Amino acid sequence: MAESHSILGGKVRVYKRSSSSVWQCYTYVKRKKVRTSTRETSLALAKEFAEDWYLELHGKIRRGEIKNEKTFADAATLFTTQYAVMTAGERNERYVQNHQGRLTNHLLPFFGTKGLSEITPGLLQEYRVLRRTxxxxxxxxxxxTLNQEIVVLRQVMKTALRExxxxxxxxxSTPYQLSRKITHRAWFSPEDYKKLYQATRRNAxxxxxxxxQWAAEQMHDYVLFMANTGLxxxxxxxxxxxxxxxxxxxxxxxLVIEVRGKRGVGYCxxxxxxxxPFQRMVERNAPAPTDKLFPAYHRKGFNRILEEEGLKYDRQGNRRTAYSLRHTYICLRLLEGADIYQVAKNCRTSVEMIEKHYAAHIKTQLNASAINVRKRTRAQS
Structure with a gap:
């Protein structure tokens, strides 16, 4: 049996279990029981502690330091658990980890202690302003980057809505946001691509x-492999x-390739x-089936070649990277008349993305005979 005493007109009860020598206390906040240990063995000291604890507790409630609703942190915890389970095998592990990083590094420090009802458009705008400062x-x-953080924020709030x-x-939506200019991805034109692979071959x-020697040969094969697969x-x-x-x-x-990336598992x-290039790598490395094709990064060597050959930037001033080899694959396929739907499917992207970011490079896709149509008119006498 527990010994119990009422204080502050019944608002707080101080009690001690028969198996313990320490007094505890509890009260109710919005019909929810809140309790804590006084860590005192003396009843008099325990009552003093309970009075101070009760007054401090209600002071925090008045100041808004204690929420009587679920917080953004509660929703974020549930989202993280559910997202990892529901996307297993469908999303790249690194993609999932990046979502967690955005929560931990940016969203939780700002929104974490806020009640879900406090996540308003005004508060979202405060966050955008803070991040853009x-x-x-x-x-x-x-x-x-900021858009990806808002995507994660939206996913957390959708989790709260489902619950x-x-x-x-x-x-x-972003206030004051005009239609953004469509950026075209940096690629290597046929002439620049030839200049690039000749330079990597010469370097090897x-x-x-x-x-x-091994690194130079691998980098040459990397350039050819990437520009001919679109990975x-x-x-x-x-x-x-x-x-x-x-x-x-x-x-x-x-080559038929089983691809594992941000879109899960696909084929190319x-x-x-x-x-x-693939056969050369097999001969050079005598690999086991589970060995990586490209166990080393070639970023420094690749950038050095680009700088030496004057290929680091395209004519629009866009910086070229290894990703530009994928863009080159897509553009060259379109230049050669490949079906845009098949290219999109092979590259695990959408037709809309290709039309938006790539097709503008392809001037030969414009049909002059279809553009310069003129109605026939009677010859004037």
Whole structure:
């Protein structure tokens, strides 16, 4: 049996269990029982503690320091647990981890203690303004970075909506936002691509007998492989030899690749130009089936070649990276008249994305005879 005493007109009870020498106390806040230990063995001291605890508790409630509703942190915890389970095998593990990083580094420090009803369009705008304010180095996050954070915020709030913790989603639209200019992805034109692979081939020959020979040969094959498959760099980094097979298709020898990336598992069929680089890598590395095709990053060597050959920027001033090899694959396929739907499917993207970011490069896709149509008119006498 527990010994119990009432104080403050019955608002707080101090009690001690028969198995313990320490007094505890409890009260009710919005019909919810709140309790704590006084850590006192003396009843008099325990009552003093309970009075101070009760007054401090209600002071925090009046100041809004204690929420009587679920907080953003509660919804974020549930979202993190559910998202990892529901996207297993469908989303790249790194993509899921990046979502968690955005929560931990930016969203939770700002929204974490806020009640879900406090997540209003005004508060969202405060967050945007805070993130777009330059730091001590004068840097601000890119538009795409901030947009990804808002995507995670929206997912957390949708989790709260499904649980019935809120009645509706706040407005996530960005005030004062004009239609954004469509940016075209940096790629290598046929002339620039030829200049690039000739430079990497020359670099590999000059490295013969030197300690960086393997790295130079791998980088040359990397450039050819990427430009003939359209893989994203992260997809190529995840690629194992067992994921690639040489097959005959439509009278051509090509690579059939099982791709694991941000879109989960998909398939890619290369052009014939990817076969020889792959065969060279097999001969050079004598790999086990689970070995990575590209166990080392070639960022420094690749950037050095671009700088030396004057290829680091395209004519619009866009910076070229390894991702530009994927863009080159897509543009070259379109230049050669490939079906845009098949290209999108092979690259695990959408027709809309290709039309928006790539097709503007392809001037030969414009049909002059269809554009310059003129109505026939009677000859004037």
């Amino acid at each position: 330059p730091d001590e180095n004068g840097k601000v996050p890119a538009h795409s 019935g913790w809120i009645g509706h989603l706040p407005d996530f 020959k000059e490295a013969q007998g030197k300690k960086w 994203r760099p992260d997809e190529a980094n995840n690629l194992e030899y067992r994921d690639v097979s040489i097959e005959q298709d439509g009278g051509q020898t090509i 069929k290369s052009t014939a130009g990817a076969v020889l």
